[in-house]
Amino acid sequence: DAGITQSPRHKVTETGTPVTLRCHQTENHRYMYWYRQDPGHGLRLIHYSYGVKDTDKGEVSDGYSVSRSKTEDFLLTLESATSSQTSVYFCAISESGDNQETQYFGPGTRLLVL
Amino acid sequence: RKEVEQDPGPFNVPEGATVAFNCTYSNSASQSFFWYRQDCRKEPKLLMSVYSSGNEDGRFTAQLNRASQYISLLIRDSKLSDSATYLCVVNPRNFNKFYFGSGTKLNVKP
Numbered sequence: 001d002a003g004i005t006q007s008p009r010h011k012v013t014e015t016g017t018p019v020t021l022r023c024h025q026t027e028n029h030r031y032m033y034w035y036r037q038d039p040g041h042g043l044r045l046i047h048y049s050y051g052v053k054d055t056d057k058g059e060v061s062d063g064y065s066v067s068r069s070k071t072e073d074f075l076l077t078l079e080s081a082t083s084s085q086t087s088v089y090f091c092a093i094s095e096s097g098d099n100q101e102t103q104y105f106g107p108g109t110r111l112l113v114l
Numbered sequence: 115r116k117e118v119e120q121d122p123g124p125f126n127v128p129e130g131a132t133v134a135f136n137c138t139y140s141n142s143a144s145q146s147f148f149w150y151r152q153d154c155r156k157e158p159k160l161l162m163s164v165y166s167s168g169n170e171d172g173r174f175t176a177q178l179n180r181a182s183q184y185i186s187l188l189i190r191d192s193k194l195s196d197s198a199t200y201l202c203v204v205n206p207r208n209f210n211k212f213y214f215g216s217g218t219k220l221n222v223k224p
Contacts, residue, residue, distance in 0.1 A: 031210045042201070042216035043158070050210065058211075090157055094210050100146040101205060103212050105157040 003027045004106035006091050012112045019078040021109050023091030031094040032074040033103070034058075034066060036087040043090065049074055081113045115140050118204050120215035127222055131192045135218045137202030138184045146205040147178055147185045151198045152217065158201055161187075192222045 003026035013019050023032060033048040035058075045058030047066040055066050063085060067075045078085055091106040120137045127133045139147075147164035162169065164176040164185050175188040189196055202215035 040216065043214040045211065100163065101210055102148065102160060104160065108157050
């Protein structure tokens, strides 16, 4: 258990509304990630963070922004939700060990945009 | 070309069968390799890392073939509880980015 929680776990929203998802970790990991998972696409990286206030884009970053003001929290914001952003969102951390980095995931947030 | 490719399956096998999955990766500089298991509507969970010499954990054996750029997962004596989607993950050294395959679905039937 890597001590990762996500909130909310489920959310239904309407097109055009802003949505913020929160990822919280308790073990002071430097790297944090946001992925989305859709049928046929697997896990796709949205944004990641390599420290407080340090973030970078992933392969599907359009329409998303992130913030990391504290080590333990990584926020994902959909500025104006669209139906194409209906997905399952997973937060992850990476942990160093055995000369490699390994990822661990939070429980996920299911988002439905109507 | 995708960074990591897997056969989506499903692989439908009876209990007790041996089943193997392969996964190919495109970046020859990749250094770390993993298999994750994902149950329906759950998060991916680390099953095992894949080392150059191959490694075994109980009924599960993972192998790496650098020349052909693929990794494999072998499951012996399949159990009903092995039914899940298995994700192949690759991490190029010195980068904290991870590339995921789309997953291979396994159904173990009584």
